[in-house]
Amino acid sequence: MPDSEQFYINGSWVAPHGTAKFDVVNPATEDVCAVISLGEQEDVDHAVRSARDAFESWAQTDAKQRIELLENLAAIFERRQDEMARTISMEMGAPIDLAKGPQVAIALRHIKTFVDVLRNYAFEHPLTPDRERDHIIREPIGVSALITPWNWPMNQIAQKVGAALAAGCTCILKPSEVAPLSAMLLAEFIDEAAFPDGVFNLVNGNGPGVGAALSKHPDIRMISLTGSGRAGQAITETAAPTFKRVVLELGGKGANIVFADSDYRQAVAKGTKQCFNNSGQTCNAPTRMLVERSCFDEAVKIAAQTARETDIDAPDKSGAHIGPLALRPQYDKVQAMIQSGLDEGARLVAGGAGRPEGITRGYYVRPTVFANVTPDMRIFREEIFGPVLAMTPFDTEEHAIALANNCDFGLTNYIQTGDPDKARRLARKLQSGMVIVNDAARAPTSPFGGVKHSGNGREGGIWGLEEFLEIKSISGW
Structure with a gap:
């Protein structure tokens, strides 16, 4: 893994603008296992510029090209899944068999599922078979910010990153500062898979810092958050002035x-x-x-x-x-x-x-x-x-x-x-x-998500893909 204090922006590992640090603690021992940087507004701006500049060309790629890159990512993930499991176990305390099993296996399955969805998804089609001059196009929504939690870190990251990339969106990932190391390892996988520069970016930070900066940024068109109700409320309020889409997967009490x-x-x-x-x-x-x-x-x-x-x-x-x-x-x-x-x-x-x-x-x-x-x-x-x-x-x-x-x-x-x-x-x-x-x-491929204080929107399968798409209706096609 690269230096844990760096961010992944525009296809490279880069130094942060600020000096604020955060100790990642092994919860089994209470010892510090890594030190990360906490990003600032300048880091977010750098990542958003990178994603914005990459969006036009990435949005125009055909499904076949995106499938090939996602398959590359899945193959690398599968080859290095033991490394990923050890990282998750260390940073958030999942027993190693749980980490090797559901924590990693389900995340890998999400990536493969988006490949399957992409193979069969119709981004363009007539409104109805008898109204061919009324045409529907689904287009990537744009630069997306992905904010993920510490409890199932790679599961939630794979759901969001996989859907965003499959849809043709570029993205900035802010993983939980409590469990960021698995996200940094995934960035290494994405780099090895040879995704175009700027398509995927990672900035570490906390909610009031990087989370808020992403939420209010005018060039971000969508926020997808998995987290607490308090975080969901804060993100929604901060995002409101820029009218970006906000998708929330929050808590539960099943x-x-x-x-x-x-x-x-x-x-x-x-x-x-x-x-x-x-x-x-x-x-x-x-x-x-x-x-x-x-x-x-x-x-x-x-x-x-x-x-x-x-x-x-x-x-x-x-x-x-x-x-x-x-x-x-x-x-x-x-x-x-x-x-x-x-x-x-x-x-x-x-x-x-x-x-x-x-x-x-x-x-x-x-x-x-x-x-x-x-x-x-x-x-x-x-x-x-x-x-x-x-x-x-x-x-x-x-x-x-x-x-x-x-x-x-x-x-x-x-x-x-x-x-x-x-x-x-x-x-x-x-x-x-x-x-x-x-x-x-x-x-x-089942949709995952809730109602009431558990959030809005859905992740997984076609539903997860479509959260990152806009619908354009064209008459006179």
Whole structure:
């Protein structure tokens, strides 16, 4: 990897304009593992000029050329995926098997999926078969700013960078300053893949600095952010005067509705593990488990036992354990949320505050389960982003729907039932961008995104590509 204090602009690694630095901390050891530069307005201006100058020619490339370059990128990524996994594990604490598996494999799949989408996508077509003189053209929107988080760093970067490049947009990536090293490694892959200079640029920085500068820049036509609701609000407000498109993928508080007519014992154990996956740092995790009252008590026992059996260990060790949270402020937030559950009267059945027994260093959290959680409690309503499960009983379908929708978020909800008609009824009524029934696997081309405070727009497949396109209607073609 190049000097971690440099930025990638116009096809070269360049020195920053300013002197501000930021320590990247290994969350398992609390030791500094790298130092990056925090960009300034001049760095953003340099990157935007580079992307703007490259846009006209890149936007005119045909799909075949973009496919070849994306295939080059995928091949390099695949060859160097172990290097990418080690980097992710070090910077944000994902256990190495998780990093080598979903963290890297899903990101690589996103790039390959955009290649497949591009092969078959019609950028031009008649309005309808009988109105050929009315013509529709989809064109790249322009210079795009991509702002990504630390929890699934390469997954979100691949979703945005892959879509932007496939659409014919040029882009500036600002990864999370907490986990920037994987993004810098991807920049190295893109350089090796021989994309034209200026098509992809990377500037490290924080939200108030680089994030705000990108949001207000008049030459940027689109912002795609994955992050917190606070960041989404700030980006939207800052971008408003320049009327750029703002696409937001924000938080979640997924309800996992478990009916007694499902294989509920297995569903509860699996749902608890899903909540704890990636140490709970997943926006579409099923963090609220709503269980039919007739099997609630047994479900609580199963979830508690699953939590107690969840191993915790260092990220560099192989195994199915969970690792630390990615950063100290997140650790402090999760501890405060656990305490709020205790203070507000939820019944603690596993885990609790503090580090796991025997661990004195690193941002590790005890896998925690609360029962008898009510809708007025913070742990029911607010995103925790840690290995904390809130369990609530329900009596009827209508009660389950009301509980699930009694939340500002609307990213992913889950249904566990042996009745397909019931599943379809609930899926239509749940207020979320995605619904998963009986743990069905999502197709790689499925749209990803939410409603309400979970954001707007969609990533993945055709929907992700079209976020980076403008529609032009021509009459008299």
